[in-house]
Every structure is written in structure tokens, then in C-alpha cells.
Amino acid sequence: MTPLFTISLLLLATTAAATTAASRLCSNITIPVQISSRQGLFKKFPILSNFETQAFSQDFTRRAHNLTQELLEDYRTLEGDFNISARYCRPEVAASSTIQLLTHGIGFDKTYWDLSYNNWNYSYVEVATENGYSTLAIDRLGIGNSSHGDPLNTIQAQAEVEALNEVTTKLRNGQVPGIDRIFNRVIHVGHSFGSIQSYWLSALYPNNTDGLVLTGFSPRGSFLATTVAAWNLHNAFLNQPFRFGFQASLPYRLSLNEENNPLRPPPPSLSYQLGLIEKALKRDGYSFTSEQLWELVASTEIGNIVTGFNDTKAPLKYPPGYLTTSDLTASQYVFLNPGFYDLGLAVLSEQTKQPVTTGELLTLGGFPSFSSFAGPVFVFDGDRDQPFCGGDCYAPTGTSSENIAAESKSLFPAQGVFGAYLQPNTGHGINFHYNATAGYHVIQRWLVEHGLRP
Ligand SMILES: *[C@@H]1O[C@H](CO)[C@@H](O)[C@H](O)[C@H]1NC(C)=O
Ligand SMILES: *[C@@H]1O[C@H](CO)[C@@H](O)[C@H](O)[C@H]1NC(C)=O
Ligand SMILES: *[C@@H]1O[C@H](CO)[C@@H](O)[C@H](O)[C@H]1NC(C)=O
Ligand SMILES: *[C@@H]1O[C@H](CO)[C@@H](O)[C@H](O)[C@H]1NC(C)=O
Ligand SMILES: *[C@@H]1O[C@H](CO)[C@@H](O)[C@H](O)[C@H]1NC(C)=O
Ligand SMILES: *[C@@H]1O[C@H](CO)[C@@H](O)[C@H](O)[C@H]1NC(C)=O
Ligand SMILES: *[C@@H]1O[C@H](CO)[C@@H](O)[C@H](O)[C@H]1NC(C)=O
Ligand SMILES: *[C@@H]1O[C@H](CO)[C@@H](O)[C@H](O)[C@H]1NC(C)=O
Numbered sequence: 001m002t003p004l005f006t007i008s009l010l011l012l013a014t015t016a017a018a019t020t021a022a023s024r025l026c027s028n029i030t031i032p033v034q035i036s037s038r039q040g041l042f043k044k045f046p047i048l049s050n051f052e053t054q055a056f057s058q059d060f061t062r063r064a065h066n067l068t069q070e071l072l073e074d075y076r077t078l079e080g081d082f083n084i085s086a087r088y089c090r091p092e093v094a095a096s097s098t099i100q101l102l103t104h105g106i107g108f109d110k111t112y113w114d115l116s117y118n119n120w121n122y123s124y125v126e127v128a129t130e131n132g133y134s135t136l137a138i139d140r141l142g143i144g145n146s147s148h149g150d151p152l153n154t155i156q157a158q159a160e161v162e163a164l165n166e167v168t169t170k171l172r173n174g175q176v177p178g179i180d181r182i183f184n185r186v187i188h189v190g191h192s193f194g195s196i197q198s199y200w201l202s203a204l205y206p207n208n209t210d211g212l213v214l215t216g217f218s219p220r221g222s223f224l225a226t227t228v229a230a231w232n233l234h235n236a237f238l239n240q241p242f243r244f245g246f247q248a249s250l251p252y253r254l255s256l257n258e259e260n261n262p263l264r265p266p267p268p269s270l271s272y273q274l275g276l277i278e279k280a281l282k283r284d285g286y287s288f289t290s291e292q293l294w295e296l297v298a299s300t301e302i303g304n305i306v307t308g309f310n311d312t313k314a315p316l317k318y319p320p321g322y323l324t325t326s327d328l329t330a331s332q333y334v335f336l337n338p339g340f341y342d343l344g345l346a347v348l349s350e351q352t353k354q355p356v357t358t359g360e361l362l363t364l365g366g367f368p369s370f371s372s373f374a375g376p377v378f379v380f381d382g383d384r385d386q387p388f389c390g391g392d393c394y395a396p397t398g399t400s401s402e403n404i405a406a407e408s409k410s411l412f413p414a415q416g417v418f419g420a421y422l423q424p425n426t427g428h429g430i431n432f433h434y435n436a437t438a439g440y441h442v443i444q445r446w447l448v449e450h451g452l453r454p
Contacts, residue, residue, distance in 0.1 A: 024129040026089040029178035033166035037078045037159040040363060042071040042152050047358060048320045050234045057233050060361060061225035068362045078159055084167055085145035086110065088179055089125050090134040096454040098185040099171055100128055102137040103164060105192025105216060106356045107325065109144035110137035112191060112431055117345050122431055127440035132454030138167060140194065143354050151321030151357035157364050161200045168208050185210040187452055192216040192387070192428065196367055199411065203371035211376045211452045213443055216428050218381065218388040218404045219411055221365050227387040228361065230333040232326035236318040236355040239301065239326065243308025245315035298347050301327045307351045322355040335429030337384040345432050374414035376450040380443055381405040382426030382433065393422050417450050
């Protein structure tokens, strides 16, 4: 046997032994951060009803307009204390001094990286820890179990980048409560908006990152209008009232009240409507098959409205201005490649989705035009990515780059090590496609081969 062959066999044996889910230790932690963020002060606009959220989308996507510019009244420095909720995992045996800091994209939270579904078959964290890395997956500022805030003028991209930078510094200094060690190297791994923020951090604080893995990313903003239109954004508290907190709406008054809209049809009595549904379901000779009922619930907003009631859990309470995709079909357009994703997982992700704020939408395009970071950068996209590739990353780019993901190289003029990879048959929501973890192994291998071993 040649030595090389022996080594490959050994490597294979290690990988095979490490595939059980039990080989890592995880804990949930809360990280206090103090941030100072120079950001926009936007003029308020009505955003209470779903008619108004759609008007916002119309204004946002209007051709040859820049809503960010139109609403911008001033800049100000936001200063404040916030909590970042995170889940820390480390390999049970190895004590790695390199950590991957995972930042999720719009529509998700920290659980994007570590789903227990199908025996951890869709878990980035599982793959990274198997390969010897520690991970910290955060809920971005404003989202999930991290501090929430005013969706227009507090929860903006820049504030989230500052929070991410604070978390990074605390990891390096051993100041994260619940993690009793320091990390010499922090690799920033993002998905989508989380990749934009990881890139943004590298531009503002090039010293504070040792490597970037940008999944679901490219420098192109030109598909954003299609994305926002396809989402069919609704207020989170109206879309999933039980989970996102109908209470959040009580202090507000929907603008479509009778006073403002005398011609509005009278409000439906909920018990009358429910009674009609019950009658229809019971009517002789008339019934849905369970498949039809499943389709009716899972593929329409009915599924959202009924999801999430749990009398042991407090709703998340997102105020108006926290928006979300209307239903799973809207999410499919942006995130999923039909035929190649796990439908059960997609339904679960719709039930556990997270919102986007108006402030995030108005500021996510404000990232610096280049980063002086000179370390390793790996861009990893689904080849059918919609929001960053327009549905086909291989389509002619009109540039010298071989595909749209590879165009990201132009953001890093310092010309460090750069790689781009397109995961086959995969949409923007990489994690929900059958073959996701095979792609995650590609990422770990790339890191090891480019100076970022655990
Ligand atoms: C920790 O957070 C995960 C979500 O990231 C959740 O599923 C789990 O229940 C939490 N565990 C505890 C003990 O709070
Ligand atoms: C829109 O306006 C904002 C604020 O002035 C600016 O930062 C941004 O670059 C503009 N976007 C485009 C695409 O011109
Ligand atoms: C952060 O969470 C802790 C509880 O873990 C709480 O006491 C504190 O007030 C929170 N801080 C902020 C700024 O919300
Ligand atoms: C992961 O999914 C694949 C394909 O669906 C399946 O063959 C495999 O058994 C699954 N693995 C685990 C650990 O469930
Ligand atoms: C959410 O945060 C609170 C404190 O801010 C903490 O007590 C709780 O464990 C966290 N839950 C999860 C799931 O992270
Ligand atoms: C951070 O980077 C700057 C250049 O951008 C350099 O001058 C400085 O010495 C670096 N600081 C540390 C602590 O590495
Ligand atoms: C409600 O949440 C708890 C955890 O907080 C969970 O154990 C339980 O399964 C949930 N119930 C439903 C109906 O989802
Ligand atoms: C699964 O992903 C791996 C890594 O990108 C790739 O080599 C393989 O061809 C993919 N398999 C399929 C069936 O797409």
C-alpha cells in the first residue's frame, strides 16, 4: 500500500467514526453587547396593515427610485446595550482554538445552522464540529431570542454588524459568558444577509476576522426587487398571530378602521366564519381528503395563521414593521429549488421562520464597496440561487468572472486566497436541499486546505 493510500484510508475511517450526533457539546448562551452604530434616521410611514406592508414593497421595488434615499432624514449614532442569543458547540474531544461564527440570513435564526430534523441530516454545525471546529451561531440583533428593537430606526444592518463585531472581540478575549476559553482565530461564516454582514465586518474591521465563508452571496444587488416582490411581505404579527404575538398589534390601530375607511366591508365575526368552515366540512358528500387539506394548509397562508400556538411558550411579540413572507410558496420562490428540497423540512422552516425589519431592508445594500481584508475568502452558493444570482449563477455574467459567485473576488482588492463554489441543484436556502451537508464538507475541506485548520 502506498503511504498516500494509507492516509486516505485513515481519513475515511476518521470521517466515518465521527458521523454520530453525540460527539459534540452544545449550550445556549446570552452575550451582552454594547454598540455604537452610525446609521440612518428614516421618516416614519404607515406599516400596520398588510395593505400597507405591500405598499412599502411597491415603493421599495419601484424602478429608478431609491426608497432608502427618499426616506432618509438624517444620520445618527445609535448607542445601546443589547443581548445576543447564541448557541455554542464544540467537539467533545478536541480543544480547537479556531471558532466559526455563524450568522443567519433573512427568514431564519440561529437554528438554520443546526436542525435536528432527520437525525441532524441538515446540520452545518454537525459537519463543522465533526471536522474539529467549534461554532457559535447567533441570532442577529433584532431577531429571535436576541434583543428586539424599533424595526425602522434601530434594527438596521450597520447595528447588526457592530453587534457581530462585539461578539467577535469577546470570543477572542475570552469574555463570552459560558465559554471559558479564548479563540485565536475567528472564521466568519454567513448565509445571505448574514454573509453581507460578515463581509461588511471584514471591510470595517479587517483585523477582526481570520477568514470568510460567504454562503448565498454575490456582489449583485440587481435581483433584490424581484426577491422582495416574490416574498409578498406581510406583517409578522398578522401572518403568524399565535407565534409572533397578536398582542403586539393591540397598542396599534389598524389604519383600515371604519373611521378612515367608511366603505370598508363590515368586520367579519370570527365565530360566524369558523361556523361556516365547520358547516362546509361537515356537509353531506363534501369532504376534503387529507392530502387536499394538507395542501390547503401547507401551501397557503392558512398554514401560517394556524401555526405556532403553544400554551407553554410566550409568543415572540414582533411589532408592526417586522415583516415576513406570506407563505411557503412565496418562500419557495426565493429559497428553494423545486424537486431538490425536502418538503417536510420546508414546511418546518415556514413554521419556524423569522421576520425581516423595514430598517434592515432599507440598509442591507449599504455595505462598503470593497474590503481590505487579505485573508482567505470562500463564496459558496447554490447554483440556482435566486436573490444573488437571479436563479442561475452560471448564466453569462458580462464580466471576466466565470460565474456570479466568483464575481465576489472583486470586493477584495488585497487579493488574498479566494475560492468560489457552486453547489449543484441548490437554491438560495442551501440548508433545505437534500445534498446540503455534502456541500458543508466542501467548505470544511476548503478551510483546511487554505490555512484555517481547526
Ligand atoms: C437551546 O436553543 C435551542 C435552539 O437553538 C432550543 O431548541 C433548545 O430548546 C434550547 N435549550 C434550552 C435548554 O433552552
Ligand atoms: C440609495 O440611497 C442610499 C442613501 O443615500 C445610498 O447609500 C445608496 O447607495 C443608494 N442606492 C443606490 C442603489 O443607488
Ligand atoms: C440581557 O438578558 C439578561 C438576562 O439574561 C437581562 O437581565 C438583561 O436585562 C438583558 N439586557 C438587555 C440589554 O436586554
Ligand atoms: C440523510 O438523508 C439521506 C437522504 O435522504 C439518507 O440516505 C440518510 O440515511 C440520512 N442520514 C441520516 C443520518 O438520517
Ligand atoms: C433566550 O434568552 C434568555 C435570556 O435573554 C435565556 O434565558 C434563554 O435561555 C434563551 N433561550 C434560547 C432558546 O436561547
Ligand atoms: C489592524 O489593521 C491596521 C490596518 O488596517 C493596522 O495598522 C493595525 O496594526 C492592525 N491592528 C492589529 C491589532 O492588528
Ligand atoms: C410547546 O413548546 C414546548 C417547549 O417549550 C414543547 O415541548 C412542546 O412540544 C410544544 N407543543 C406544541 C404543541 O408544539
Ligand atoms: C452533492 O454535493 C457534493 C458536494 O458539492 C457534490 O460533489 C455532489 O455531486 C452532489 N450530489 C448531487 C447528487 O448533486
